[in-house]
Amino acid sequence: MWAAFRAVFAAIFADRAAALLLLGAPILYAVLYPSAYSGEIVIDAPVVVVDLDRSAASRDLVRRAAATSQVRLVAALASPQEAQEWLASDQASAAIIIPEGYSRAIAQGRSGNVMLVGSGAHLLRSSTALTGIGAALASTAREAAFEQARAAGPAAPPALQLVTRALFNTREGYGAAVFPGVAFVIVHQSLLLGLTLLAATAREKLGAPLRVTPAQFAGLGLAASTIAMVQVCWFAGLVFWWQDYPRAAAPLGQVLVGAALFVAATAALVLLLASLFRTRERPLQLGLAVSLPLFFLSGLTWPAAATPAPVLWLSRLFPTTPGLEVMVGLNQMGGTLADYAGALGNLAVLTAVFGGIALWRWTAPRRS
Numbered sequence: 001m002w003a004a005f006r007a008v009f010a011a012i013f014a015d016r017a018a019a020l021l022l023l024g025a026p027i028l029y030a031v032l033y034p035s036a037y038s039g040e041i042v043i044d045a046p047v048v049v050v051d052l053d054r055s056a057a058s059r060d061l062v063r064r065a066a067a068t069s070q071v072r073l074v075a076a077l078a079s080p081q082e083a084q085e086w087l088a089s090d091q092a093s094a095a096i097i098i099p100e101g102y103s104r105a106i107a108q109g110r111s112g113n114v115m116l117v118g119s120g121a122h123l124l125r126s127s128t129a130l131t132g133i134g135a136a137l138a139s140t141a142r143e144a145a146f147e148q149a150r151a152a153g154p155a156a157p158p159a160l161q162l163v164t165r166a167l168f169n170t171r172e173g174y175g176a177a178v179f180p181g182v183a184f185v186i187v188h189q190s191l192l193l194g195l196t197l198l199a200a201t202a203r204e205k206l207g208a209p210l211r212v213t214p215a216q217f218a219g220l221g222l223a224a225s226t227i228a229m230v231q232v233c234w235f236a237g238l239v240f241w242w243q244d245y246p247r248a249a250a251p252l253g254q255v256l257v258g259a260a261l262f263v264a265a266t267a268a269l270v271l272l273l274a275s276l277f278r279t280r281e282r283p284l285q286l287g288l289a290v291s292l293p294l295f296f297l298s299g300l301t302w303p304a305a306a307t308p309a310p311v312l313w314l315s316r317l318f319p320t321t322p323g324l325e326v327m328v329g330l331n332q333m334g335g336t337l338a339d340y341a342g343a344l345g346n347l348a349v350l351t352a353v354f355g356g357i358a359l360w361r362w363t364a365p366r367r368s
Contacts (some may be wrong), residue, residue, distance in 0.1 A: 294318055
């Protein structure tokens with residue numbers, strides 16, 4: 001067993017492509033992938049103002065909008081047409097247009113109208129800017145309502161106070177929502193590509209199916225599991241901390257149990273697939289074809305409730321779907337093993353089925 005275990009690592013260091021996939025890819029992904037989402041929250045989106053009212057109330061609204069972190073006022077324009085030109089030329093993400101009579105309407109106890117315009121060319125940036133402007137408008141409206149109520153009599157306390165607080169993705173960024181799941185897909189795919197590449201290369205050189213003893217098969221499985229577990233610890237233990245992503249929500253022991261089942265199911269599938277390839281190029285072709293489907297089938301970006309039942313059943317045939325459910329649920333959301341008993345059972349079944357077929361494929365006297 002240990003001879004086979006050592007032989008796997010010797011083969012990895014002797015093959016540059018396998019070494020890059022198994023050792024280099026997790027490091028490169030840890031640096032390059034999160035860098036695309038380093039600016040997770042939009043700040044200082046350029047906004048123009050058209051103040052046709054030119055009153056103290058309109059100037060107060062503009063001041064409040066400029067004080068929000070999402071907005072950076074870049075110009076005060078004379079007409080809505082000029083604002084449209086700024087939006088069309090991508091010089092601004094949004095525009096605030098305050099019509100004449102805004103302050104008079106507020107003074108008379110009526111609602112003041114304000115027009116907000118966003119650029120459709122940059123939806124995230126413009127929507128964030130409009131959200132900041134909306135917060136300024138809400139603050140102005142509350143103060144105006146308070147003044148009107150005080151003029152009519154004592155202000156009554158609000159019956160309900162709403163406090164919004166992010167539970168899991170506390171930074172409310174895209175990278176913090178996506179990368180913790182993508183990391184475990186990277187673990188799955190790097191192990192799949194690296195080890196199947198080695199097996200296909202060996203079979204290509206021998207010109208015959210590979211055959212090992214059960215003890216040697218156990219050594220192969222242990223080597224695959226060790227590599228995958230090191231990668232899981234690399235991402236969950238260091239990269240998430242380095243990138244300041246949500247982490248360590250559940251006790252470490254429970255996270256390790258979930259990781260062990262995910263790693264075992266992944267290693268079993270990899271060993272099964274490794275027994276099927278005859279040429280070195282096939283694993284890379286497979287990896288390119290299935291990476292995105294596996295990610296979307298995992299349920300990380302699309303809710304399972306909105307997914308057709310046949311697709312849900314299909315997704316359960318891959319370790320990434322229950323694996324991401326368990327790892328993200330434990331590590332990022334603070335769930336317990338009992339909360340993910342179904343997904344853990346799914347991983348155990350996949351380990352037994354894929355592992356049993358892989359054992360037969362690797363140890364049977366005759367295979368195709």
